[in-house]
Amino acid sequence: MEELRVPALQSTALKGRCATRHFLVTVKEAVLTFIPFTRLCPTGRELLYVKEAVEQMHTAGDGPFSRRCQALLERELVNAKVLLTSSGTHALDLAALLLDLQPGDEVLLPSFTFPSTANAFVLRGARPIFVDICPDTLNLDHSLLEARITPQTRVIVPMHYAGVGCEMDCILDLAHRYSLSVIEDNAHGLFGRYRGKPLGTLGTLSALSFHETKNYTCGEGGALVINNPAYIERAEILREKGTNRTRFFRGELDKYSWVDIGSSYLLSDILAAFLCAQLEARQRIQASRQKIWQRYYTKLLPWAVAHGVGLPKPPTHCDQSFHMFYLLLPSLESRRALMAHLKYHDILSAFHYVPLHLSAMGRKFGAKPGDCPVAESASDRLLRLPFYNELDQGKQDRVISAVQEFIVSPPSCR
Numbered sequence: 001m002e003e004l005r006v007p008a009l010q011s012t013a014l015k016g017r018c019a020t021r022h023f024l025v026t027v028k029e030a031v032l033t034f035i036p037f038t039r040l041c042p043t044g045r046e047l048l049y050v051k052e053a054v055e056q057m058h059t060a061g062d063g064p065f066s067r068r069c070q071a072l073l074e075r076e077l078v079n080a081k082v083l084l085t086s087s088g089t090h091a092l093d094l095a096a097l098l099l100d101l102q103p104g105d106e107v108l109l110p111s112f113t114f115p116s117t118a119n120a121f122v123l124r125g126a127r128p129i130f131v132d133i134c135p136d137t138l139n140l141d142h143s144l145l146e147a148r149i150t151p152q153t154r155v156i157v158p159m160h161y162a163g164v165g166c167e168m169d170c171i172l173d174l175a176h177r178y179s180l181s182v183i184e185d186n187a188h189g190l191f192g193r194y195r196g197k198p199l200g201t202l203g204t205l206s207a208l209s210f211h212e213t214k215n216y217t218c219g220e221g222g223a224l225v226i227n228n229p230a231y232i233e234r235a236e237i238l239r240e241k242g243t244n245r246t247r248f249f250r251g252e253l254d255k256y257s258w259v260d261i262g263s264s265y266l267l268s269d270i271l272a273a274f275l276c277a278q279l280e281a282r283q284r285i286q287a288s289r290q291k292i293w294q295r296y297y298t299k300l301l302p303w304a305v306a307h308g309v310g311l312p313k314p315p316t317h318c319d320q321s322f323h324m325f326y327l328l329l330p331s332l333e334s335r336r337a338l339m340a341h342l343k344y345h346d347i348l349s350a351f352h353y354v355p356l357h358l359s360a361m362g363r364k365f366g367a368k369p370g371d372c373p374v375a376e377s378a379s380d381r382l383l384r385l386p387f388y389n390e391l392d393q394g395k396q397d398r399v400i401s402a403v404q405e406f407i408v409s410p411p412s413c414r
Helices: 012-033 046-055 064-076 088-098 115-122 142-148 168-177 229-239 245-249 269-280 282-307 332-344 360-364 373-381 393-404
Strands: 081-085 106-110 127-131 153-156 181-185 205-209 222-226 326-328 382-384
Touching: 046 064, 046 269, 064 081, 064 222, 064 269, 081 088, 081 229, 088 115, 088 181, 088 205, 088 222, 088 229, 106 115, 115 127, 115 360, 127 142, 142 168, 153 168, 168 181, 222 229, 229 245, 269 282, 282 393, 332 373, 332 382, 332 393, 373 382
Parallel strands: 106 127, 106 153, 153 181, 181 205
Antiparallel strands: 081 222, 205 222, 326 382
16 A cells, blocks of 8 residues: 655645545545455345345244245255355354264364364364375365275365365265265355266265355355255254254144254344345356456466466366465465565455464374475465455456566575
8 A cells, every 4th residue: 555645735724634635535545446355245135135134024044035045055056955054164063963973083184274174073072184185276185085094084074175176086985985974165165066066965964155255155154065865854953952943833843842952053034135145146256256267367377387386277077166266386485475565566365274284273183294295385385366256357457467577586495
């Protein structure tokens, strides 16, 4: 952001007023020229639907808009049952509860993911086993899984990084051979596909996120996707504080009561109303994000090749969700320098996860540096560029130009 300078004025009386006016104009110009990393992008009907939800006097969970969202998602995620939750984290929590994980059980998951992916299972007493990622997609490295399976292994949790599908054929085959469950962490990948099948419909269960950073948002929200009908009834109970209240509201019982463990995982219908407007505009949103992603890739590819910078490499059999666009710089130093360079040009970029096996919690489970070298390297070098539904071509061209003028220095020798 430019320095806010007040020109010298002869009149002291006028100086204060002019300085204030100059300050406000300069700040306004800076705000208009600043490019955030992400931002909320309403589609036009969000507030109308929120108003309608309030007027219907049903603002708690499982109201009319919740049902509309769930029905829409179930149409898109063929043969799946969808239950909205208050967050993607809570969807994972429900999945862990449904599988009745016990202390001592082991769960295989990528180290390069958000802590919620591990917390859901740690809360049940299970032990996370951190697995490295593939250098091309940054997804869970399926080739390393079998060596990590023990008699205590219960679950594999592939996380579809950046909305690009993990190698699910290999993962599902391994799970079948060892009688393991698969829970897809699909926080990034709604409406992405793997070999023509929707992400989130391949495992036993999956979790979606509607956090403000996701393609479709209501601020905070999520959904549990159930691909095995045997889990539906208990999922409804766990989600409704351990009661059979859902069946009562469907008229299947004359009263409801406490029948199992559970908690309050429902999404407010006010938030579901906001989400409904987003989901209804899914084709427009996906088309916009695809255009932004493709423009980044096409314009930055020559610069990346010339400077030894990696770009995303979605396999041809994966239709990605266009969740983000990232660069893999040659070193931590060059990543820091490029972030500073972009910030100087009023462009905000971001790195991503600290590998879980390097975290304080990860080390409590016996993990140590060097366990997942690809994840460690990617974490140091990855930089995410501004990416949101309404990133217009002018602003994106500013980002691209700023990146193209950056000279990547070779890694320092130590």
